[in-house]
Amino acid sequence: MGLDFSIIPKYMDVILLGCAWTIGITVAAAILSFFGGIIFAVIALYAPWIIRQPFRLIAWLFMGTPLLLQLFLIYFGLVQIGIDLPAFVAGIIGLGLHFAVYNSELIQTAILAVDKGQMEAARTLGLSRGEALRKVVIPQAVRDVVPPIGNNMIALLKDSALVSVIGVSELTLSAQRVIGKTYRPFEFYILAAACYYVINLGMEWVQRKIERRISISR
Amino acid sequence: MTEKTNFVEIRHAQKSFGTLEVLKDISLTVERGQIVGIIGSSGSGKSTLLRAINDLDPLTGGEIWLDGVQVNKQLPHRQYEKHINEMRQHVGMVFQHFNLFPHMTARENVTMAPMLLKKISKEEANKLAEEQLENVGMLERIDYYPSQLSGGQKQRVAIARALAMKPKLMLFDEATSALDPELVEEVNQVMKNLAEQHMTMIIVTHEMDFAASVCDRVLFMDKGVVVEEGPPEVIFKTPTKDRTREFLRKHIEGAK
Amino acid sequence: MDFELMLKVYPFFLEAAWITVLLSILTAILGLTCGALGAAARLSRFAGLRFVGAAYVSVFRGTPALIQLFILYFGGPQIGIQLDAFEAGVIGLGINAGAYMTETIRGAIIAIDKGQREAARTLGLSQWQAMYRIILPQSARLMVRPLGVNINALIKATALVAAISVVELTYTAQRYIGSTYKPFEMFLLAGVLYMIIIYVVGRGIAWLDRKVQIT
Numbered sequence: 001m002g003l004d005f006s007i008i009p010k011y012m013d014v015i016l017l018g019c020a021w022t023i024g025i026t027v028a029a030a031i032l033s034f035f036g037g038i039i040f041a042v043i044a045l046y047a048p049w050i051i052r053q054p055f056r057l058i059a060w061l062f063m064g065t066p067l068l069l070q071l072f073l074i075y076f077g078l079v080q081i082g083i084d085l086p087a088f089v090a091g092i093i094g095l096g097l098h099f100a101v102y103n104s105e106l107i108q109t110a111i112l113a114v115d116k117g118q119m120e121a122a123r124t125l126g127l128s129r130g131e132a133l134r135k136v137v138i139p140q141a142v143r144d145v146v147p148p149i150g151n152n153m154i155a156l157l158k159d160s161a162l163v164s165v166i167g168v169s170e171l172t173l174s175a176q177r178v179i180g181k182t183y184r185p186f187e188f189y190i191l192a193a194a195c196y197y198v199i200n201l202g203m204e205w206v207q208r209k210i211e212r213r214i215s216i217s218r
Numbered sequence: 219m220t221e222k223t224n225f226v227e228i229r230h231a232q233k234s235f236g237t238l239e240v241l242k243d244i245s246l247t248v249e250r251g252q253i254v255g256i257i258g259s260s261g262s263g264k265s266t267l268l269r270a271i272n273d274l275d276p277l278t279g280g281e282i283w284l285d286g287v288q289v290n291k292q293l294p295h296r297q298y299e300k301h302i303n304e305m306r307q308h309v310g311m312v313f314q315h316f317n318l319f320p321h322m323t324a325r326e327n328v329t330m331a332p333m334l335l336k337k338i339s340k341e342e343a344n345k346l347a348e349e350q351l352e353n354v355g356m357l358e359r360i361d362y363y364p365s366q367l368s369g370g371q372k373q374r375v376a377i378a379r380a381l382a383m384k385p386k387l388m389l390f391d392e393a394t395s396a397l398d399p400e401l402v403e404e405v406n407q408v409m410k411n412l413a414e415q416h417m418t419m420i421i422v423t424h425e426m427d428f429a430a431s432v433c434d435r436v437l438f439m440d441k442g443v444v445v446e447e448g449p450p451e452v453i454f455k456t457p458t459k460d461r462t463r464e465f466l467r468k469h470i471e472g473a474k
Numbered sequence: 475m476d477f478e479l480m481l482k483v484y485p486f487f488l489e490a491a492w493i494t495v496l497l498s499i500l501t502a503i504l505g506l507t508c509g510a511l512g513a514a515a516r517l518s519r520f521a522g523l524r525f526v527g528a529a530y531v532s533v534f535r536g537t538p539a540l541i542q543l544f545i546l547y548f549g550g551p552q553i554g555i556q557l558d559a560f561e562a563g564v565i566g567l568g569i570n571a572g573a574y575m576t577e578t579i580r581g582a583i584i585a586i587d588k589g590q591r592e593a594a595r596t597l598g599l600s601q602w603q604a605m606y607r608i609i610l611p612q613s614a615r616l617m618v619r620p621l622g623v624n625i626n627a628l629i630k631a632t633a634l635v636a637a638i639s640v641v642e643l644t645y646t647a648q649r650y651i652g653s654t655y656k657p658f659e660m661f662l663l664a665g666v667l668y669m670i671i672i673y674v675v676g677r678g679i680a681w682l683d684r685k686v687q688i689t
Contacts, residue, residue, distance in 0.1 A: 003552060064669045066633030069644045069661060076657035109444050121317035121376075124272055124309035125331035125383060128299060134328060139321045161538035165637055172541060179548070186549030193537040193545065200536040217321045 005187050011178045017187070018174025019195050025092055025170055026157045032096030033156065034149065037103025038138060046133075062101045068162050070098055072168075075166045088170075091163030099156050106148050110141035143214050150207035157203060158196065160204055171195055223283045225250040225418060226271070226387060233266055240266050241277070242442040248387075251416040253412045255423055255450070256435035257311040263442040268389050271420065272309045273302050284308065285386055307335060310380030313377055314392040316372040324351060324375045324422030327358045328382045335383075350378040354408050370401030381412075384440075388412065390421040394428075426469060430454050438462045447474060480659050483650055490646035491667040493560075497632045497642060498671065500564045501571060508572020509621075512679055513579035527576065534619050540634050543568050546610035547638045563635035569626045578620045582613040622679035629672055643667055 061111035074094040121134035175192040226248035233241035240263045256264045269275040282289040329343035354374040394402045430450040437447040515527030547562035594604035636645035645666035
């Protein structure tokens with residue numbers, strides 16, 4: 001069976017819809033992972049011992065195991081405890097939490113790296129420790145980790161392909177479905193790869209824009 | 219709290235880090251409107267004393283009083299935090315390394331604390347920022363980020379930020395030490411203006427000329443004790459203690 | 475927590491873990507080879523080779539590894555490449571990991587001060603001798619740790635071959651979740667085995683890193 005790319009236009013609408021889902025899932029999971037990362041970082045650094053230590057253990061477990069395995073845990077685990085979410089929501093939660101753990105590691109390092117004088121200056125103005133963290137330390141830490149967090153978000157886009165395995169009709173599963181009808185895996189997986197590549201380029205462009213914008217306020 | 223105290227009163231301040239005693243039984247009073255300079259070599263405890271006044275480096279013994287209220291009074295943790303945040307609003311502090319918030323413009327640096335803690339409106343805060351930044355000659359840079367300012371300009375913004383809280387007392391911790399020599403004067407000028415407005419100030423400094431011209435009283439500290447104190451003309455011209463003379467000789471020669 | 479069940483199924487997980495280990499080792503070897511070649515191409519004197527190296531990195535890092543795997547395994551037969559799932563897994567993941575390792579190796583080489591190469595050349599060493607005797611020994615020190623990070627990621631990426639039905643750890647966990655309805659227990663079994671593999675490899679890399687730092 002040779003290659004025949006002329007079949008592509010006929011199914012382009014399915015693939016484009018898949019692209020839209022991939023972008024939507026990526027953006028939603030990215031937002032979840034960003035704010036989740038900040039919250040996780042604060043817990044890992046400042047929560048009481050009894051919360052902090054088990055939390056760190058779980059974070060460690062999530063960093064040491066494959067995302068795919070975690071997606072199975074979250075998807076089937078939620079069903080197990082009686083929460084029957086649509087697959088795409090489970091996918092967003094799984095991706096979001098996975099990358100929140102990675103973002104949290106970056107943010108923790110950045111929080112600890114913010115100059116001690118910043119906390120002191122905020123405290124001398126009368127801010128409480130929590131206020132100083134919220135207003136002064138964390139915003140700076142987050143600015144410092146924008147480039148590596150951007151890289152994580154681009155990794156997130158590519159890992160979003162994994163949610164096809166739990167039945168989310170994003171780009172990869174859309175391609176699979178078309179292939180199921182046409183028996184043309186090479187053509188449509190190449191097409192899917194090209195779509196991911198273009199979305200990837202778009203994300204890199206946005207990343208550069210954001211980095212340039214914040215460089216002045218660091 | 220009915221006992222009569224001076225405006226600032228430090229009683230038997232004592233501070234140790236482990237076995238190292240950095241402040242040994244220091245007592246000091248400052249009257250309202252007075253300007254006190256603290257000089258001494260590094261490691262003399264002068265910065266530690268200053269930082270104890272707003273509890274950045276809490277004392278291990280002794281008391282600090284400000285305007286009739288004890289700063290470091292014994293309270294349960296939560297209440298103490300509340301009390302100390304309240305106290306700190308009355309004490310402005312200026313650091314050697316400015317510690318401006320790099321993610322905020324000059325305006326935001328000035329308005330953040332008043333808006334958050336005094337709940338003033340955005341318009342009021344903006345007016346306050348313009349007023350305070352004008353006082354330090356930084357009005358035209360109001361929307362600049364710290365990374366766009368020179369060291370002297372940063373320090374002037376930092377002073378405006380502290381003054382925006384309307385403090386009763388200002389602490390200066392070597393405010394000009396990190397500046398290039400040509401930028402020192404602009405910051406000194408701002409501090410002189412403050413002195414003319416009768417702001418109560420405690421100034422830790424390396425600059426003897428500045429201390430001599432601005433301060434009402436100068437303390438010389440060495441190894442955690444106040445060796446000698448008095449009006450600047452006495453301390454700088456006719457010091458009575460050998461250690462003071464030694465320090466001044468080194469320092470004034472060093473400056474030349 | 476159903477410990478009895480865990481005890482009953484863990485031999486199957488252990489068996490699957492060996493497949494994961496084998497996959498990881500073969501993928502790492504292929505990845506390092508591709509990474510070295512990729513870095514050589516990226517730093518080549520020839521613009522054509524530099525372009526090929528850059529395109530390799532950009533395409534394989536710019537698209538999901540899962541898709542790359544699918545193209546190779548499902549699409550391969552259409553262009554005359556017949557591979558079984560395990561072979562496709564090793565080759566697909568290896569080439570993918572190689573793209574990341576290319577950047578790691580290249581980064582470690584260009585981090586060495588230009589003066590080193592110039593000094594070597596003024597002594598009369600050839601381009602190749604300067605690279606082999608002066609630059610590479612120094613960049614090796616910078617390389618070990620970030621390559622360790624790449625290998626750590628690669629071990630976790632081997633889970634992707636579950637999607638083409640290679641019976642490794644994640645596939646096994648998935649199958650037993652489906653048949654026992656105990657997702658947490660199965661996750662824990664597989665998770666602990668992954669952690670052990672990653673821990674052992676991490677120790678090995680730390681040992682290697684110390685070793686190269688001393689010389």
